[in-house]
Amino acid sequence: MNEDKFIKKAEVLTEYIKIGETKLDEIIKNGNFVEPIPIEGFAHSLYSVLEIQKWMDDQKQKRNIKK
Template sequence: MEKEDKLIKKTEVLSEYIKIGETKLDAIIKEGNFVTPIFIQGFAHSLYSVKEIQKWIEEQKQKRKITK
C-alpha cells in the first residue's frame, strides 16, 4: 500500500528534509533544480509535496559517483 502524500511549507522542507539554508534552497529552485512549489489560491505560503521531495533526494543520491 502506497503512503499518502503530504504538502508541507518551505520551513518544514528545510528543517525536516534537506537541512540547507533558505537562500541556497531559493537559488536551487530558481535554477529549476528542485521540486516545483505548489501555489494554492488563498494560502500565504507555497507548499511542497513530500513524495516529490523524497524522489528528488533519491535522484541526487543516484548522481553520486561510486568508486571501489
C-alpha cells in the first residue's frame, strides 16, 4: 500500500482533479467527493491523498459499469 500524506486544497485542484475551486466545493457539499480533514492548529482542512486516489478509482469503476 502506498504511504498516505495530507495535502492542501490547492494541491487537490492542481495535482489531482484539475477542476475549479467552486466546482470542488460544490461536489464536497453534495457528498460526491472526499471530505476534508480538519486538523487542530491548522488554518485550513487537509485532504488524504489515498482517499483522493480511491475516489478517482471509484469514478473509473462507475464509468466502466455504465458501459
